[in-house]
Amino acid sequence: MKCRKCGATAAINMRQHKLALCEEHFLEWMPEQTQRFVEKYRMFAPEDKILVAVSGGKDSLSLWDILHRLGYRADGLYIGLGIDGGIGYSDESRRLSEKFAAERGLTLHVVEVEATYGATIPELAVISHRGRDKPCAVCGLNKRYIMNRAAHDGGYNVLATGHNLDDEAAVLMQNTLNWAGGYLVRQAPVLEANRPGLARKVKPLCRFYEREMAAYAIVCGIEYIYDECPHAVGSTTLYNKEILNQMEERRPGAKLQFYLSFLQAKEQGLFALQADDAELHACEKCGQPTSAPGPEGCSFCRLWDKVRAVKGAQLPLPARPTIEISDES
Amino acid sequence: MTVKMVYRGKEYEVQEGMTVRDAIKKVGLQPETILAVHGGKLLTDDTILKSDMKTIKLVAVISGGSPFPRSQRTRTGEGWGEGVQ
Numbered sequence: 001m002k003c004r005k006c007g008a009t010a011a012i013n014m015r016q017h018k019l020a021l022c023e024e025h026f027l028e029w030m031p032e033q034t035q036r037f038v039e040k041y042r043m044f045a046p047e048d049k050i051l052v053a054v055s056g057g058k059d060s061l062s063l064w065d066i067l068h069r070l071g072y073r074a075d076g077l078y079i080g081l082g083i084d085g086g087i088g089y090s091d092e093s094r095r096l097s098e099k100f101a102a103e104r105g106l107t108l109h110v111v112e113v114e115a116t117y118g119a120t121i122p123e124l125a126v127i128s129h130r131g132r133d134k135p136c137a138v139c140g141l142n143k144r145y146i147m148n149r150a151a152h153d154g155g156y157n158v159l160a161t162g163h164n165l166d167d168e169a170a171v172l173m174q175n176t177l178n179w180a181g182g183y184l185v186r187q188a189p190v191l192e193a194n195r196p197g198l199a200r201k202v203k204p205l206c207r208f209y210e211r212e213m214a215a216y217a218i219v220c221g222i223e224y225i226y227d228e229c230p231h232a233v234g235s236t237t238l239y240n241k242e243i244l245n246q247m248e249e250r251r252p253g254a255k256l257q258f259y260l261s262f263l264q265a266k267e268q269g270l271f272a273l274q275a276d277d278a279e280l281h282a283c284e285k286c287g288q289p290t291s292a293p294g295p296e297g298c299s300f301c302r303l304w305d306k307v308r309a310v311k312g313a314q315l316p317l318p319a320r321p322t323i324e325i326s327d328e329s
Numbered sequence: 330m331t332v333k334m335v336y337r338g339k340e341y342e343v344q345e346g347m348t349v350r351d352a353i354k355k356v357g358l359q360p361e362t363i364l365a366v367h368g369g370k371l372l373t374d375d376t377i378l379k380s381d382m383k384t385i386k387l388v389a390v391i392s393g394g395s396p397f398p399r400s401q402r403t404r405t406g407e408g409w410g411e412g413v414q
Contacts, residue, residue: 001373011371012364020373057392166391214364214390215371228392241391245361 012215015252023219030216034066034204041189043202044158050074051156051199053147054100054108056093058217058224059162061100063205065220067160068104074160076101077150079143080112082120083135085230093225100222109154111146119307122231127307134231138303145300149288151199159199166210168203169255170240172262185271188263195280197289209255210241330380336363336387343378350374353387364388 001010003022010020021029037043044050050067054060054076067074078097083090094110101108114120119127121142125135151159168187175183193200205213217224232238247254265271280289283298290298297305331342334352343352349365349372365372366386378385 001375010373013373013375023371211361211364211390214388218364218366218371218388226389226392232392238391242359242362245359248361249359 011219012212014209014212016209016248016256026215027219030062030208030212031066031069033208035070037189037207038202038204041202043160043190043204044072044200046072048073048158049156050158050160051109051147051151051154052076052160053143053162054078054097055162056096056100056225057162057228058222059164059167059205059210059213061097061162061222061224062213062216062220063160063162064100064106065104065222066216067204068106074106075154075156076106076108077147078108078110079146080110080114081139081142081229082112082114083122083229083231087227087230089225089227089230096223096225109150111150113142113146117304118311124303124307127310128303130303134235136231136235139231141299141303145288145298148197148199149286152197152288157193157200159201161201161203162205162213163203164205164208164210164213165255165259166241166244167237168206169244169259170237172259173240173244174236181271184262185266188266195289197282197287198280207256207259332378332380332382332385334365334385334387337389345378345380347378348374349376349378349385352378352385358387362389362391364390 001013001020002008003010003025004020005025006022008022008024011023012026013020050072052060052064052067052074054064056078064074064076076097078094080094081090097108098110100106113124121135121139124142125138128138130138147159147161150156172184172187174180175187189203189206191201216222228238244255244258278291280291282288283290283292283301284295285297285301288298288300292298292302296302330345332345332352334341334343334356336356336358341356343355347355350360353360353363353365353374360374364387365374365376366388367382367384372385
């Protein structure tokens, strides 16, 4: 197969676009398309200060690479979750994130959950009895809280995550199967910072297939952690991705159409009545935005209070997360 | 003649002359979720496998969810080759 632009041997064929490209033109095409999505969904402008949430995986590191190539001011945030899973998952993902930043002279902020709050995510899940045998619920809560707080405290007005189209389509499928109107209305390439204390969240890769993101990382020579979090094995998201890929195999473009049709339907007001108008106020304990009333604080504070009650004085009570800066450009 | 394909530490032998896409299907994997790499370079799905290729590395594009035991899984994306900057 030949590259559509130059006729050289193609490196990737994107069946949903009927487009084959060589390595050189694929590396041009990805940032061009990212810039197109950034503008189309009004994600951010050159003067914005962006914090990229990096996990050491292909998507987040590639996103950081692309934003850097496009000339945006983008720093990274790595959250150490303390997950081992027999493969040193968190240690390895931190090492790869730091290596990526150092090689490019980029600034990476690191927040280690255990060092900052006193327990790893798996410990937290066990102590708080949340999520049965999987710590994913408490992990998500902690990541959302720490990302928002790091963006706010660091003066970043945009928080970018590496969600690709397969991620978005899998979540969309689950929310559609459950008719979860509240979640459907909030799923978008941009979540506006329309409440005090909330960072503007953007997903610049939301229209790229997971396949394209892996190809980009390989062609760029980005070293990324190949394993997903050990706790994600067997998850509903992975199952949904498998189903969607079976559909894609039969009908190229099926995943893209599913997601784009959803965005179009939303734009046309299909989910207007589900608009989320919950009142947010500052948590009495940590000051972060929450809809939870009373002196017990937000769900993050309540979770950690519960853990502190169990572990007693072993846990620190930080006023702010400890943010290390591993490399200043 | 056969060509060796390696996926998450597991080796498969397939006949030369097949396309990458057919070979991936032949060993029971989903072509949409796999990238084939030879000598650090990506191969498109229509590439014909030749015996002089010796070993093709199959890279799962979806992290995690491996049907294989963890001991057979690689830990990082090592050995991608030089890449194009």
